[in-house]
Amino acid sequence: MSGWLAIAGLGPGGQALVTPQVAAALEAASDVVGYFPYVDRVPVRAGQARHASDNREELARARHALALAASGRGVVVVSSGDPGVFAMASAVCEALEHGPAAWGDVEVQVLPGITAMLAASARAGAPLGHDFCAINLSDNLKPWTLIERRLRLAVEADFAIALYNPRSRSRPEGFARTLAVLREVCTDDRLILFARAVSTPDEHLEVVPLGAAHAEMADMRTVVIIGSSLTRLLQRPAGALLYTPRATPGVAP
Amino acid sequence: MSGWLAIAGLGPGGQALVTPQVAAALEAASDVVGYFPYVDRVPVRAGQARHASDNREELARARHALALAASGRGVVVVSSGDPGVFAMASAVCEALEHGPAAWGDVEVQVLPGITAMLAASARAGAPLGHDFCAINLSDNLKPWTLIERRLRLAVEADFAIALYNPRSRSRPEGFARTLAVLREVCTDDRLILFARAVSTPDEHLEVVPLGAAHAEMADMRTVVIIGSSLTRLLQRPAGALLYTPRATPGVAP
Structure with a gap:
């Protein structure tokens, strides 16, 4: 039975x-x-x-x-x-x-x-409000060459990009390589969200431009969201909001 | 106040x-x-x-x-x-x-x-178990040329692809165009999940190969998941499971 x-x-x-x-x-x-x-x-x-x-x-x-x-x-x-x-x-x-x-x-x-990216997105605002992708940065089960290829194609498609498992003790290098790839294909003002342990007492969120990002900002409890070229940070008295507009330029919302 | x-x-x-x-x-x-x-x-x-x-x-x-x-x-x-x-x-x-x-x-x-794609994925098995992307097929707020460009890059990256808002009365053509683009760049055996109204009394799921897919299979209550090249349908007595393996070929899970 x-x-x-x-x-x-x-x-x-x-x-x-x-x-x-x-x-x-x-x-x-x-x-x-x-x-x-x-x-x-x-x-x-x-x-x-x-x-x-x-x-x-x-x-x-x-x-x-x-x-x-x-x-x-x-x-x-x-x-x-x-x-x-x-x-x-x-x-x-x-x-x-x-x-x-x-x-x-x-x-x-x-x-x-x-899932982590949606919890992180909600806490930050709406960075995944337009087309996006999710990439597992662990190279335990796929070659790094494939990860790097997907990163480049994702930036070319102008997706916001959620990165799972960015960095662990056994894989300290991958996320530094990821940032290096992004620096080749994005400008320094591309916004990046580091969201750690969302909804727990250890929750910590940080939004920085690519130019100020470094690999140590992520660990195994962090999900990282790379904004698209349109993602912006709205400053307001009640708290900043990171979001990607629904419309592309030239199309009236 | x-x-x-x-x-x-x-x-x-x-x-x-x-x-x-x-x-x-x-x-x-x-x-x-x-x-x-x-x-x-x-x-x-x-x-x-x-x-x-x-x-x-x-x-x-x-x-x-x-x-x-x-x-x-x-x-x-x-x-x-x-x-x-x-x-x-x-x-x-x-x-x-x-x-x-x-x-x-x-x-x-x-x-x-x-979100719809995760509810659909869960009901079908695990088609989003490897890297994936989400694309809104509505061209109300972005040009169709951008949607088509993203579709082609997503297939090139070999993402599984979740398509939101595939078809509505005011946009009957987009999803047919999407299938035409997919037929250019994927083989006919690429698996597609049509998941309608998941978790409601109207729930209906259907998995077909691209060769048998047609635009009328989707409406405004449907989310569509295009498998990656590795997505497979596991037939079993207790019910089929659609899933994407965690590992790429040649990498031992």
Whole structure:
């Protein structure tokens, strides 16, 4: 008899950003599976098993969760943000594709969450209010040449660009390279948002022009948004707003 | 004395996808402002004023909301999905930038929501599990030439591509043109997700290869996701999953 598996997005951190759908799945689960800081965000419940694992263990974690569900358990795999954006939903699909036939009957659902770039954008204003893209800067699973190619094409398309996983201890160089690429193709006044740990007590936001940006402004809890050529910073007494207008020049809004 | 303005995302439709943060703001508001089908989604409360307006009235609606807040009211502007993605947050910033100095003291907050592409992605599997972009196909506020240029660059970058506002009665041609551009630069087996009214009783999802796609598959309640070259459809007894692997070929996950 097969159980079920839900891959749930916990949002960026604050409880007020967890959807009722995800809260209900966590209530119903017999098992919660995930990277340990995300499992730590789930309230402890009597009788509910918790399986916390380390980073970079995504496929093993997915297989473990599927095996539990196939044995009849109700399993929630927790991701930060949205599980479909550089998180566990793809890893579970990969594990399913290459897993035993018995997993074919497990009911799998993805429960969306507030992803980091949208939480960051909301806190800053509306920098993603026009066309944009999202690039994972981790080169664990793709070559750096592809990342750099995408960055150049994204700037050519004049997208605002959300950068996930800009910098970690194991990958200290990538974000410095990213800034170097941007300096080749953008002017120094291009606006950049560094948004760290949005909706948590550690939240910190900073907007700087490219000319003043340096790699140490990002860490593994930061999402970075590079504005498009039209993104602007509106100064006002109640607080500045970073936003990208809906219209391109010459088109009346 | 100034009031406050929150620009809140109601998510794609289902109540279980409205964040507690947004629900609390709607509880606290004296006034709810928005496009009428979105205002209709807010439960009626005694003593709370409702201001519903038509589509394409975004700037006028933003000004109205700011004037109410500046007069001391607590105002929530409601958007479907996330207010920062092709919705009201940028319109409010534009209205502020060009509005009277008295609006400078109004406290403005953007409250994120589950945007259509992430709700659609979750229902289908994980098509946005690798790098992706979001393009608004409406050419009301930008020229078609720019949209087409972005489409071509997005395919060149091998992003998965989420297309918002693919087709409406006033713009019947754009999405057909989009498919024609895609047919020039992608092979016929490129997978496309049409996701209509996700999380509502009218929900309908369909995955077809580009060769079988036609413009009438989309309407104004549809978000379209064009897979990257790596996006695949995993058939399984418990239901198919559309997903983009995390790794590029040759890189071990």
